[in-house]
Amino acid sequence: FVAQDAVQDSCRLYEQRIKTFGGLDVALLGVGRSGNIAANEPGSGIQSMTRIILIGNTSREEMENSEQTKETIPPCSLTMGIATLLSAKSIYLTAWGEEKAEIMQKVVENSITDTLPASFLQTHPNAHVVIDLGAAHHLTRIEHPWLVTSCQWSDKLVRSALVWLCQKLGKPILKLTNKDYNENGLSELLALYGSAYNANIKIFNDLQHTITGWPGGKPNADDTYRPERATPFPKKVIVFSPHPDDDVISMGGTIRRLVQQNHDVHVAYETSGNIAVGDEEVTRFMHFINGFNQLFADSKDSIISNKYKEIKTFFAKKKESDFDTRDILTIKGLIRRGEARIACTYNDIPLDHVHFLDLPFYESGKIEKLPMTEKDVETVRALLQKVQPHQIYVAGDLADPHGTHKKCTDAVLAAIDEEKKAGAEWLKDCRIWMYRGAWAEWEIENIEMCVPLSPEELRAKRNSILKHQSQMESAPFLGNDERLFWQRAEDRNRATASLYDQLGLACYEAMEAFVEYKPL
Template identity: 45%
Template sequence: MISNPNERISCRIYDRASDASIAAAKEIATLIRHCREQSRPCVLGLVAGSSPVSVYQELVRMHREESLSFANVFAFNLDEYYPMQPMELQSIARFMHEHLLDHVDIPSSQIHLLDGSLPRDEVAAHCHEIERAIQNLGGIDLQLLGINRAGHIGLNEPGSDRGCRTRMITLDQITRTDAASDFFGSENVPRHALTMGVGTILEAKRILLLAYGEGKAGIVKRTVEGFAGASVPSTFLQNHPAALLILDAAAASNLTRVQSPWLLGEVTWDDKTIHRAVIDLSEATGKAILKLTDADYNEQGLQDLLAAHGSAYDINLRVFRHLHSTISGWPGGKPAHAKQVGDRPGNRDDIFPKRIVLFSPHPDDDVISMGGTLIRLVDQGHEVHVAYQTSGNIAVFDEDALRYAEFVEDFCRQFGLSANGLDELAEHVDAFLRNKKAGQIDSEQVQDIKGLIRRSEAREGARCCGVADDHLHFLDLPFYQTGRVKKSPITEADLDITIDLLRKIQPHQIYAAGDLSDPHGTHRTCLSVILQSCLRCQDDPWYESTAVWFYRGAWQEWAPHQIEMAVPLSPEEVQRKRMAIFKHQSQKDRALFPGSDAREFWQRAEARNAETARRYDTLGLAEYAAIEGFVRWDGESGIEL
């Protein structure tokens, strides 16, 4: 991959986040062993968050299987919410113990965690003591960092001075919104935190910053290629002599060397690179693809493309024909009577109608992300099944659960139906929810009620799209059943449930969520379950004719250069899709986990579908009301396995 002279911090890019985490863990392990050989302490600065989890998993594995000892390690944690008791669910101290400290041989006297439970008048002295402990040990040897979309390191918010030290800070709204999924709502996120200062971090001898996923691509580009300043604290790393960003391909996708490598030097002009370059050129100039000229190519630094592949006219036509071939009003393929000369290949039109399974991570992702295509598949006569992978019960507001419980209680009394323990259940739900503390895990009974709410909404949403009730499958994958935002690892039980469904239906098409920026990672886990299950089934005779398509929409959308199947929607189909989304009343008006986008899910979906259609239109393709985009899985690349 071409290097970028504009990159002001060293970056190492890996195809998968798992590979990146293993590399980071190996560097940490090498440092620990090196320090032990020199009979000196190894001082580590540690961070919580989703990105370092797999790093800690690998370190624990190395401790158990490769005799990696932490006896010489002194650990300092980067930050902690305030106020926060050490063993509360959202405590960063608890996170560190659960993921690393309780599983290795580090002496408890060598663990230094910021204490969010102290009285306020003791916080300043505590922070000073942490600074003094670091200095007495000779400074931090290696500091591990994550990054949020505002570019803070630790919990140093934009505006933090590069010389600031460990202290209490006030969290801004972006940080509190990003943390909302851990606290079951942004209103429950503490307004303050303790954090190492930027100056403290920059004094570390070595810094590794981890960034994974498409959601980090924008801030990674600003951090690496932007100018250093307090508005983006992570840019201060540009002046550190030994800072390294460890990225997966998704997080690196906005870097110039990845996004526009032709601007930096010679590239291999394969189809993928040509398509992206020409689409970018069209959008940059505001011209339709077929109107681009040799001069446009030259002015945008694409002389090498012209030299390698001829005139603008020939290249334009090549890319235009490719984009045109992606548009299909028949996502499941055409019946014999509808086929025409020149139809796009790839959907096995020799099989019609098809058996189709749409996997929905949460009970509403099916209609939010590909509701129009779902409607089209059903209307065109295919046997469509929807498999809801999780209950989605943690995303239901307490007041909704209470309202439904009260309705059932009143209904039974109104019609003289036998309670059969209903009074006891209603009393439990009422007492539990009215006395529930912020961030507390729901009782099993409340979880069940919330799950039933989302299941009933899923049925109604699917019915709006024409899917038969007996084609709905509620899998309730075990990894999700923790009652917490933090989920269990994937197990054979998750795979067995999914494989059994696939072998029962033997689908010709599988649709799966490739939208990996949801705030608590369920989409990523659910996709991994699907792809691992597909690999287990790949030698089954039926699987030979199966295609796997990735959809997006709830959190982001595929770009035109990525789309391999673009399904256009009519205004009527857009309206039907909206009505299906509206059936998910517990997610309407205000979602419990909204992520960084304040709009309702139907608004996000419609805006993204309309924007995809607009971009196709400005590139010179036909004008549609909306387009849902899909990318086909090649059977190898994709999500972590």
């Protein structure tokens, strides 16, 4: 422990050293979800200098999620102050991913305030913001560019603008008028389409054509304006699921539709999901195995007895910073396999159509994963060659904070690219659909297929998610959203249906949305 006075003296000395060496040339910063830069929590003033500060709950959660070790985050931190950072000749603020989009919009576009410390960077004459498209998503120039400049109007941008106008005015699409367009910065569209009526009809029909109760295509029907083609029927389908529950969380209703409409549905679980199982789940299963052994088998079985004692001893001595043994990770993987099989059986998918790929990149035993390699890609490719699907569903939900979704989807797309290079015939008659749901939902301007769910179908989807018992209240990685995964899925699916309803289209209980991926 260091005396408080000594810490303060060190902070003052640090500031003096900066001045002695000519000041800061460059400050390279990230931004936290509460708008903090460095450890300057909300409330930090523009005159603040290097000091000790209490770490807020939001920052603590972020640190715990991002740290590659399980070491406990200390309650306090030493940090450069706002004034210290602003003294730098150049400042670069960086942010990556959709989970930073909301805070970046506030930092860049909202008023300067000490409740948002990063907003003080607006006062610096040489501050730069370096972000990817995900983090820039809510900036006006990205989300609503027509409010900033003249636009090159694509169909998606027109759809986005009209949805925005409908939400702003509280009107359905077909009730928008020329006056509405003119008074809200969309007069360019009137010149492009000739009238509000023409633009309204065009976008209304585009949205109407995204809705289908036949995600695999409707046989013997005109498919000119349908998201999926009518033939071939039935289709061979592979649903790739990064973790052993993403399939039902993100598209559980669509999976049931595909099965009920007699398509040949396979589900491929790309990773074991073993690090996302709590220790108490292993203890519960080990109690069962030990009890079963005593009742129905040889109670003196040394293998089971010794393994039970070994795991029990490990958990008794386990510290927060300790990683699980390979045996415990294997048991946790078995738990998730069992849950996935039960969910698939509930959805009438035969167990010989359930594939556990166990991609090697995931098996680090830690939150930080190994690099994706050719072995991951070849594992996926082998399944594609075996099934030769007409439809592939992959995760487009890349906001997963630990990056597993992105690596899994990259592996699938890389395998598809390899098949394309090899001239695979099956790929010529295959469509690839990307789903979301676990961490975010598709923006309506991007949706190309929307599958409606009745109240009964939504309830069945919830039941299939609940089959994954280890991912309920005790799930270790729920992220920044306090809702459980089944709650998130239902809220997002209902919100999509509500948006279609508000725009004047059909009114459903819930809807699952998809975007088509087209390989180059």
